[in-house]
Amino acid sequence: MTSLALTVKETLRYRGAIGQWSWVLHRLTGVGVVLFLVLHVIDTSWAVFYPSLYVKAIAAYQSPIFTIGEFGLVFAVVYHAFNGIRIIIFDYKPALWRHQSRAALFVLGATLLLLAPVFVGMAGHVIDFYVTEAAIAGDHVLDVVLFSIIEQLPFIAGFLAVLAAAVVLAAAFTLLRGAGRKAAQSSAVERFWWAFMRVSGIAIVPLVFVHLALMHVVQGVFDITAAGEVAGTLANNGSIGAAPSAVEFVYHRWTFAAGGFFVWRTFDFFLLVLVVLHGFNGLRYVLTDYTSFNDFARRTSVALCTIVAAVLLAVGGAALFVPLEENIIHEAMAATAEIYELRGEEIPASLEAYLSDES
Numbered sequence: 112m113t114s115l116a117l118t119v120k121e122t123l124r125y126r127g128a129i130g131q132w133s134w135v136l137h138r139l140t141g142v143g144v145v146l147f148l149v150l151h152v153i154d155t156s157w158a159v160f161y162p163s164l165y166v167k168a169i170a171a172y173q174s175p176i177f178t179i180g181e182f183g184l185v186f187a188v189v190y191h192a193f194n195g196i197r198i199i200i201f202d203y204k205p206a207l208w209r210h211q212s213r214a215a216l217f218v219l220g221a222t223l224l225l226l227a228p229v230f231v232g233m234a235g236h237v238i239d240f241y242v243t244e245a246a247i248a249g250d251h252v253l254d255v256v257l258f259s260i261i262e263q264l265p266f267i268a269g270f271l272a273v274l275a276a277a278v279v280l281a282a283a284f285t286l287l288r289g290a291g292r293k294a295a296q297s298s299a300v301e302r303f304w305w306a307f308m309r310v311s312g313i314a315i316v317p318l319v320f321v322h323l324a325l326m327h328v329v330q331g332v333f334d335i336t337a338a339g340e341v342a343g344t345l346a347n348n349g350s351i352g353a354a355p356s357a358v359e360f361v362y363h364r365w366t367f368a369a370g371g372f373f374v375w376r377t378f379d380f381f382l383l384v385l386v387v388l389h390g391f392n393g394l395r396y397v398l399t400d401y402t403s404f405n406d407f408a409r410r411t412s413v414a415l416c417t418i419v420a421a422v423l424l425a426v427g428g429a430a431l432f433v434p435l436e437e438n439i440i441h442e443a444m445a446a447t448a449e450i451y452e453l454r455g456e457e458i459p460a461s462l463e464a465y466l467s468d469e470s
């Protein structure tokens with residue numbers, strides 16, 4: 112039986128001893144957030160490299176299916192963070208181990224306690240949106256989601272190419288180094304990653320909590336448009352373009368500077384590097400646990416995690432470093448008009464005038 116099947120079977124057989132469940136939940140939440148991160152970093156880079164698609168991707172996120180996912184994501188991040196802190200404390204204080212099950216329950220309790228007011232705040236944004244913009248909740252939701260997903264399909268080819276590259280890399284490695292591992296070398300490397308997971312975990316807590324608080328509670332996912340205030344920038348920026356868009360929201364945040372210092376670009380840079388390295392090393396632990404029976408499968412898992420992490424650091428980093436020009440806001444305008452049309456809403460006169468001037 113593979114170790115994945117064994118994990119599932121044994122977890123169910125123990126019928127939820129709390130230590131076992133907290134291990135499973137830590138693993139599931141970690142992997143869930145990594146998968147989200149892949150989409151999120153690629154999507155975010157479109158604000159700079161492919162503005163029209165960014166507008167459509169964010170419009171799709173503002174639909175009920177993703178709203179449920181958004182609550183799940185926030186739960187996953189908060190639970191994983193609190194449970195991660197518990198793991199770190201227990202690693203350094205083995206005397207506490209006899210309180211394992213009480214600590215696991217405490218983590219769950221603390222997560223729910225923090226999330227209760229956060230979810231009320233997030234639900235407020237959801238209700239506001241559906242009450243004030245009822246048209247979007249109507250028949251056209253699926254149109255926007257499908258339209259956006261179809262346009263994103265070519266990127267699946269990218270994922271397949273990455274998978275193929277991982278297989279080739281694993282095969283090349285096996286040819287060059289032969290089967291098996293060099294124990295001494297790998298244990299020094301593993302000690303580094305063990306410490307890195309703990310240090311990065313602690314450093315990520317303030318970064319990801321501030322990021323989520325700004326996006327979910329202060330701004331609200333439905334207001335990622337720069338129509339009003341843009342969270343984390345001082346001014347009520349108003350709109351530069353003919354209609355506020357999600358691209359403009361990112362533009363305002365990434366060009367916001369205090370004393371010549373780009374606040375959110377720097378913040379996002381540290382967030383990007385830490386979550387990608389922590390998340391993909393964590394994914395490597397998970398995948399290699401289930402592929403350790405076969406050398407080639409294990410190497411393919413390691414290669415896959417390494418390549419995806421490298422691609423995300425390159426693409427996400429490039430988006431943060433290119434100089435931003437206002438033209439990306441203008442490129443987003445045609446896509447904004449398409450979204451209005453799909454939703455069966457009237458295109459604002461200023462946007463219509465802008466587009467007819469363009470053509």
Ligand code: HEM
Pocket residue numbers: 144148151152155156181184188319322323326327332335360361364365375379380382383384386426427428430431
């Ligand atoms: C649904 C929840 C989330 C929303 C709505 C959201 C929104 C955004 C937005 C609008 C940006 C653009 C840049 C900015 O304005 O600062 C951004 C960037 C970023 N977010 Fe999130 N975020 C969410 C969850 C997360 C989570 C859970 C993580 C970490 C695991 C994360 C990591 C990042 C990173 C690393 C960047 C920079 C990406 C790049 O360099 O291209 N976000 N996010």
Ligand code: HEM
Pocket residue numbers: 137138140141142144145148188191192193194195196198199305308309311312313315316319386387389390391392393394396397
């Ligand atoms: C918010 C702060 C965070 C803390 C305190 C934290 C802490 C930890 C700790 C202590 C571990 C165990 C490491 C080990 O077994 O040696 C871990 C594993 C992991 N983390 Fe995090 N983490 C955080 C955020 C994240 C984020 C944002 C992601 C996803 C991008 C993530 C993904 C993972 C994964 C996939 C694992 C491996 C799980 C397993 O082996 O079962 N973590 N984390």
